[in-house]
Amino acid sequence: MPLDTSSYSLALLRLDGRRWNELRRIHAQISTQAAVDGSSYLEMGNTKIICTVTGPAEGRRVGGGGSGGEATIQVEISVAGFSGVDRKKSGRGDRRIFELSYTIEQAVQTTLHTQNYSGSTISINLHVLTQDGSLLAALINAATLALIDAGVPMSDYLCACTAGSTTNTASSKGAPRPQAALPGLSSLDEEADDPLLDLNGLEEQELPFLTVGTLGASEKVVVCIMETRVQATRLEEMLAVGVDGCKRVRSIMDSVVRDHGKRMVDEG
Amino acid sequence: MPISILPPAPAPSISYGADPSDSDDDFDLDGDIDMEGTSRGLKRPRTSQRHIVTPGELVTDDTQWMRGHGAYHPPDSTAIHSSVFGTILKTNKLLSIIPLRARYTPEIGDLVIGRIIEVQQRRWKVEVAAPLLASLPLSGINLPGGALRRRTAVDELNIRNFFTEGDLLVAEVQSVYESGQATLHTRSTKYGKLRNGFFMSVSGAGGGGLARKGGIARSRRQVFTLSTGRGGGDIDVILGVNGFIWIAKHVKPKMEEGPNRLEESVSMDVYSSQNNDIGVETRREIARVAGVIRALVEGGRRVDEEMVVKAYEVSLEMEEGMDVEGGDFLGGEKGRRVVEAVMSG
């Protein structure tokens, strides 16, 4: 069922009442679990994640020792059976989940300063409680918060969010576009094509979108994943909106961490 | 006997949600974002212990400062940025950031509690909650039978008679390698195998004494004996710097009289894995001490001798003051009251 975007252009409001450049509510806590070295709980709209970090600790040796004096990073994602709309049993060897954990592993590896922890393992466990779009972005943000709580040194916050584009002629199934179309010639209904920030589950199913993860407030992109077909000309504004969204996400996460720190210093 | 159903203890009031600064309602959607000092270049680093820095934050761009732990230079820049979440510590011209919470990092002289994970040819691998397992060489323990005796091949063969997998021990950090791996020793009667008691651990113990709350602080006395009421006798409490805690019945060391001093007369008893007889009263008081420590940790307080002793006394008074059902359990509301009483008293 195609998403009804007809009212969008009139009211400039989305299905859930947001404007195009509006993030969903982000609520986060850190130090939620006492038994682990670092933990966090993150809600981005209705996507809810718990993350725990153990380590750096000497773990089981995986495949022949440490690589080049850096800590090994292990990411485990478990998706609760009740997290989606239909109850699904996710298999162990789900490639989509593997891809998510691979992405986080690779992204975190370059962000953390693990030169001093050769031979140890940092294991990140992520539990998806509910999913409603922007899953990868929420996972990355939750992992960052838990790693900060664990006191692992890193260059900056790794923060992520999604950005989409409203008209999706490019990804509409059916008639192929004329093969002779010139590169860079975008669709005719240019005026209707607007970028969107932070997509929810419904929007994600219907619109082309990408997930951007940046290093702190800089415009340096660490993660960029797009899985839907879109005209190359739309990419620029989607990226720009995504990078801008990441800056906002960073400041929200930063205030969460600071509040927590203030509480810790004031008490005791 | 009438059945009484106790009302559920009220949920611990964590005020995260109520904090107005958590909500993003006051967020300016179209305006630019205040990065809370990250974009401002500070000439002089702030020294307040209350000032918190977060990863990526610019601490100073003044070149006179040297970068210590928890700080880094971004590529092609001499400014110092923080890499952890913590408070700034200045030592002369050295700037380091002490993380509010971190895993334990071994330092020479630390008293730690560890668990034997692996037995090797002539050393043990000990889990001390550090990034790497610590190692306890056979030469780092007091061998039974006589003064500083040479270790022999027989000792190597019988290595499991001293410590075996799963044993807990208290030891001192003798040296730390460049990789961060610690070497331990137990060459004192204070150290050795742990018996007659109860183990608990506190996470996030690392990060250094100044800023850290809700954990064990490095202090003058990590090991102390508590004389308890209610016929519990004496109880030993060992607070490992690494966040591991051992609470046990106090057993008088057997002083073997002789011309030689204590140190030289280590008998095989030190490595015994048998518990002594422990009375019910002692067990109850051990549990109470554990409950007190747990309440202190949950309340985010420092755990050291002074606090534990004070909290233990408060809990005893409370116990006598009111005759509540529910036994000696010190969780939830009751634990919080104990902590409050300690802080006010």
Place this chain on the structure above:
Amino acid sequence: MPREVELSNNERDFILGALRQGLRLDGRGQDVYRELEISFGEEYGVVDVRLGKTRIVARISCEVVAPYPDRKFDGVFVISTEFSPMASPAFEVGRQNQDEIILSRILEKAIRRSSALDTESLCIIAGSKCFSLRADIHVLDHDGNLIDTACAGLVTALQHFKRPDVEVQGEKVTIFTAREREPVPLSMLHHPLCVTFSYYDGGQIALLDATFAEEQVREGEIIVTMNRNGEVCQIAKYGGVAVDALAILSWTNMALVKVQAMTKVIQARLKEDAERRDKDGIAAELRADNDRPSERPHG
């Protein structure tokens, strides 16, 4: 587990040093692909693709099965990848390594999710019969840039493959062998191709078609899948060192040029092969969409 031989530190320095001076070990420019060699097998849908020493074989096969109950109007399309131990000692049979899962995920997203293949055209009778298409990708030799090679191989094989013709009369389905009727090519909506950028020095240097040694020293990679119409089908940058957002945009522009060039090579080779098979011009006469008079053909 046998491991791939790692480069020594000096080799790393050497390769990086050369790159900083604008040189690659094999003398190519930074944005130059190795020559794409494509050869076809006797059967339809068997393609052997080489890019330098990297070599993959793609084979398409099909059978008639019942469609999935939740997608009655779609045929089945499965992509399976296999890393042969002959390509590298690090590959083991039966055990999936990380690169293999990533490769199959990329192909899945590039071809299946972007609906390059019109799976509805594989349906014979809704809900009861459809074609199940299976693409097997075998990696025979590995000298870097597996993803681009595999994607090019798969897309070429899909264009080369022809499925048997079918005729439906009510509930009765007749499947014709290649002798009875000329098989039908698949209906493709667009032809996506992957372009992998390996970057160094925080995005200062970006290489196309990196060799295995160059892949080992890279700081990160970004895989862009595009078709010649300028649509981006997929972008994947799994971590790695951070790069500027603008660099990503300029790389997609560069990718488009490469995709158009590669598409041209592939189309030319497909045409050559079609001409070779069609020596007497008989194919035109046998085409399924010709009229089929019920009586004997003229002649």
